[in-house]
């Protein structure tokens with residue numbers, strides 16, 4: 001055999017061994033669930049992928065359902081709230097049958113959120129939600145539909161830079177509100193189209209005292225989005241939308257200090273950081289680049 005032929009044989013042998021290793025590991029791998037990211041910030045979303053027999057997950061007291069996917073696996077989202085405690089925890093993943101559950105470590109990282117003051121006029125500060133509005137928003141967050149309409153990657157609803165990130169502690173006219181920013185604000189001129197981040201069904205499209213003209217979309221399997229302060233709405237409840245469809249036009253209705261888009265992502269009813277899902281450039285960074 002020539003040197004060349006020997007090298008070729010060695011390569012084949014190596015490939016064969018590699019194949020054998022992958023092949024023998026495959027049945028073991030198939031029994032295991034994975035969670036990502038392994039280290040998550042406050043406001044982050046965990047993605048859990050499992051073999052079909054695993055049907056639910058739980059982190060501390062927060063449950064998450066794992067839904068059957070078209071590839072035969074199960075998939076679920078589990079939100080980490082801004083108000084959760086950092087630390088190392090065990091994600092418990094259970095089966096529908098009496099098979100052994102699985103435990104995966106999850107590190108919730110300490111996350112520092114800045115403070116931000118918002119100047120409000122007496123008229124805008126005096127706006128409050130009605131009990132009927134509060135009830136509608138609660139039922140929107142709590143309704144989790146089984147059919148998945150959403151797909152990665154989500155699209156930004158507008159192209160403008162981010163004037164206020166997720167999680168900042170909010171002050172109104174210098175007074176702490178005890179609330180955090182549950183979404184992101186993007187700079188948007190009045191009248192710019194606001195687009196759906198991914199496919200779904202419109203749950204509501206109407207006027208609210210504080211939120212202004214707002215749209216809520218159910219994307220299925222625990223993911224929802226909401227778009228606020230629009231000047232005009234062009235969709236109605238019950239309509240199906242695709243990624244990028246126009247929902248309405250930017251404005252400054254409700255408790256707002258000027259035209260912008262405030263939008264929110266919910267996972268199983270918990271506000272999560274949209275910046276983990278969509279690439280958003282802070283206006284401070286955008287200004288430096290110019």
Ligand SMILES: [Zn+2]
Pocket residue numbers: 164181183184185262263
């Ligand atoms: Zn906002």
